Amino acid sequence: MGHVSGNNTGFRLCPGWFDRQAQESLVTLLRKSVAAAPFYTPTMPRTGKPFSVQMTNFGPLGWVSDQRGGYRYQATHPETGAPWPPIPSPVLEVWRRLAEYPSPPEACLVNYYRPTAKMGLHQDADEEDRAAPVVSISLGDTALFRLGGTERRDPTRSFRLSSGDVVVLGGAARMAFHGIDRIYPGTSTVLGDWFPEGGRLNLTLRRVTVGR
Numbered sequence: 001m002g003h004v005s006g007n008n009t010g011f012r013l014c015p016g017w018f019d020r021q022a023q024e025s026l027v028t029l030l031r032k033s034v035a036a037a038p039f040y041t042p043t044m045p046r047t048g049k050p051f052s053v054q055m056t057n058f059g060p061l062g063w064v065s066d067q068r069g070g071y072r073y074q075a076t077h078p079e080t081g082a083p084w085p086p087i088p089s090p091v092l093e094v095w096r097r098l099a100e101y102p103s104p105p106e107a108c109l110v111n112y113y114r115p116t117a118k119m120g121l122h123q124d125a126d127e128e129d130r131a132a133p134v135v136s137i138s139l140g141d142t143a144l145f146r147l148g149g150t151e152r153r154d155p156t157r158s159f160r161l162s163s164g165d166v167v168v169l170g171g172a173a174r175m176a177f178h179g180i181d182r183i184y185p186g187t188s189t190v191l192g193d194w195f196p197e198g199g200r201l202n203l204t205l206r207r208v209t210v211g212r
C-alpha cells in the first residue's frame with residue numbers, strides 16, 4: 001500500500017486488494033446486480049455528446065448525466081425508472097475497512113470502459129459531503145490513471161490501475177483533477193465471460209449528503 005505525499009496528499013493505492021478468486025466472485029455478484037440496473041450511455045450537459053464510458057449505479061443514490069438535467073444524483077435509473085439495486089456487501093466491506101469515515105456510502109457508480117474508452121480530466125464536485133473520501137475498485141483490463149492537483153493547470157502523475165486494485169481519495173486528493181487516459185486491452189481475463197471484448201469495470205463509492 002503506497003502513500004503519495006505533497007501534491008497528492010490523501011491518495012492511497014492498495015494494489016491487489018482483491019485476489020483473483022475474490023475478483024471472480026465479485027464479478028459474478030456485480031453481473032447479477034447489473035441485470036437489475038443495466039448499463040446505459042450518459043450524455044454531456046448542454047451538448048448531449050455521449051460518454052465513451054457506460055454507467056450504472058448501486059445504492060440509495062446514483063450519479064447521472066444528460067443533456068437537459070446535467071450532472072446530478074438521483075434515486076432511480078434514468079431508463080428503467082427503477083430504484084438502484086443495493087450496494088453489494090463485499091463492496092461495502094471495502095468502505096468499512098478503508099474509508100475511515102463513520103457514515104456509509106450512498107452511491108456506488110459503476111463505470112464500464114470498452115477497450116477504446118477513456119475519461120477526460122475532471123473533478124468530482126457533485127457531492128455535498130466533501131469530508132468523505134471516494135473509494136475506487138478496479139476490475140478487468142489495466143488502466144492508465146492520471147491524478148493532478150486541485151487546479152486544472154497543476155502538474156499530474158500517472159499510475160496504472162490493475163484488476164483488484166483499490167484507491168482511496170481523501171483529504172486534498174478528494175478534489176483533485178483526475179481521469180483515465182487509456183485502457184490496456186487484453187491485460188485481464190476476469191471479465192471475459194461477461195464482456196467478450198474485455199475492458200474495465202470501475203466502482204466508486206461516494207458519500208453524497210452530509211451524514212446523519
Ligand code: MD3
Pocket residue numbers: 109111119124134136143167169173174175176177178179180202204
Ligand atoms: C481522484 N472514475 O467515476 S477512479 C469517476 O477509473 C472516475 O473510472 C475513474 O473518475 C475510473 O468519477 C477514476 C479513481 C478516482 C475516483 C474518484 C476520485 C480518483 C479520484 C475523486 C477525486 C480524485
Ligand code: FE
Pocket residue numbers: 122123124178
Ligand atoms: Fe471522477
